[in-house]
Amino acid sequence: MREAVYLDSNSIVYWALGSAGSQKQDEQRCAQAFDSLVASDASIACSPVSLAEFTSTLWSIVRSGKTELAHFDAAAGNGAVEKLMSLVSTGRIRVNNLQPGAFAIGMAIVAAGTREKQSSLRTWDAIHLHEACQWSRMIGQQVTIATTDSDFRNAIDIFPEFGRYVDVRDLTVA
Amino acid sequence: MNSRPSTLVVEDNQEFADELRAALQDRGLQCDLATEWTEALELFRINGYPLVIADYNLPDTQHGLQLLARMKVLLPSSKLILMSGALTPAAERSLADITLIDAYYSKADPGLIPALADHIERSELDGEAPTDWRTFAGGYVADLERDYPEIARIDELLRADVERGSA
Numbered sequence: 001m002r003e004a005v006y007l008d009s010n011s012i013v014y015w016a017l018g019s020a021g022s023q024k025q026d027e028q029r030c031a032q033a034f035d036s037l038v039a040s041d042a043s044i045a046c047s048p049v050s051l052a053e054f055t056s057t058l059w060s061i062v063r064s065g066k067t068e069l070a071h072f073d074a075a076a077g078n079g080a081v082e083k084l085m086s087l088v089s090t091g092r093i094r095v096n097n098l099q100p101g102a103f104a105i106g107m108a109i110v111a112a113g114t115r116e117k118q119s120s121l122r123t124w125d126a127i128h129l130h131e132a133c134q135w136s137r138m139i140g141q142q143v144t145i146a147t148t149d150s151d152f153r154n155a156i157d158i159f160p161e162f163g164r165y166v167d168v169r170d171l172t173v174a
Numbered sequence: 175m176n177s178r179p180s181t182l183v184v185e186d187n188q189e190f191a192d193e194l195r196a197a198l199q200d201r202g203l204q205c206d207l208a209t210e211w212t213e214a215l216e217l218f219r220i221n222g223y224p225l226v227i228a229d230y231n232l233p234d235t236q237h238g239l240q241l242l243a244r245m246k247v248l249l250p251s252s253k254l255i256l257m258s259g260a261l262t263p264a265a266e267r268s269l270a271d272i273t274l275i276d277a278y279y280s281k282a283d284p285g286l287i288p289a290l291a292d293h294i295e296r297s298e299l300d301g302e303a304p305t306d307w308r309t310f311a312g313g314y315v316a317d318l319e320r321d322y323p324e325i326a327r328i329d330e331l332l333r334a335d336v337e338r339g340s341a
Contacts, residue, residue: 048305048307081314082314084311085311085312085314086311087311088307088308088310088311089308089309089311089312089314090308091308094307095305095307095311097304097305097307
């Protein structure tokens, strides 16, 4: 069975940075892992939230003026967008429009995280989690969330029931 | 009737605008109207129209194509239709060579109003569907910035046509 992978926005950002010549090992590893994923037969999807967050972070990086990000200028930003859109336009990365109730359920998960578990969840991560779970339900198999941070693993630790539908892979880990 | 039109018409000829609006009203449609480019860009930034229909010969700028290019860079999935009085064959050939304009119409074309109304109606229908991300992504024209010098040259051609009284 083909793996089903849902892209968190961070994985796309790190791919863009790593592909543009970042000297940071985690960004380089993520770029390699991302490219391997694209070259594989895995089914890859994201949501419009992934694209929106990617866009926000990407252009923030271009504007940052930080020395360690000097390699990622506007040309690099445009190049990253073009590469990503090329993958979307060919259908290699599928963008699943948000399911009904995505925002309401995301808000509910965030509130429950604090009220029930005294733990923090970010709203966009909660919406990603919801979307990945809904995709899993639609295709009848577990979905792997590709990310670069520990927030999704933490979310599943807080609410283990999400583990019925999703697992997490950190693309910065070799 | 949709209270959020999905089409922006950029036209300072009130008679033409009235005629188009009447044709749209017959079909239960509307459009937003800007009479100059500055206003058009502001409205586009706010509303992100899927369809823009623009007359090239507007009074407040020499560089209509370059302003359309700014719209295309903002929202590559937007369709841009250009109208003008008449283009010289050279200008028409040049327009066909760049990816900026999705359709061109001569304002002398007697079928212009119904053709534009057809475009607007299709755009309204498309706008009611969930985003087709493959089509959206395919419209990304990151190479538009590479076309920019060519667009400036064609703008000069079109502007020369206007001044000669042909566009």
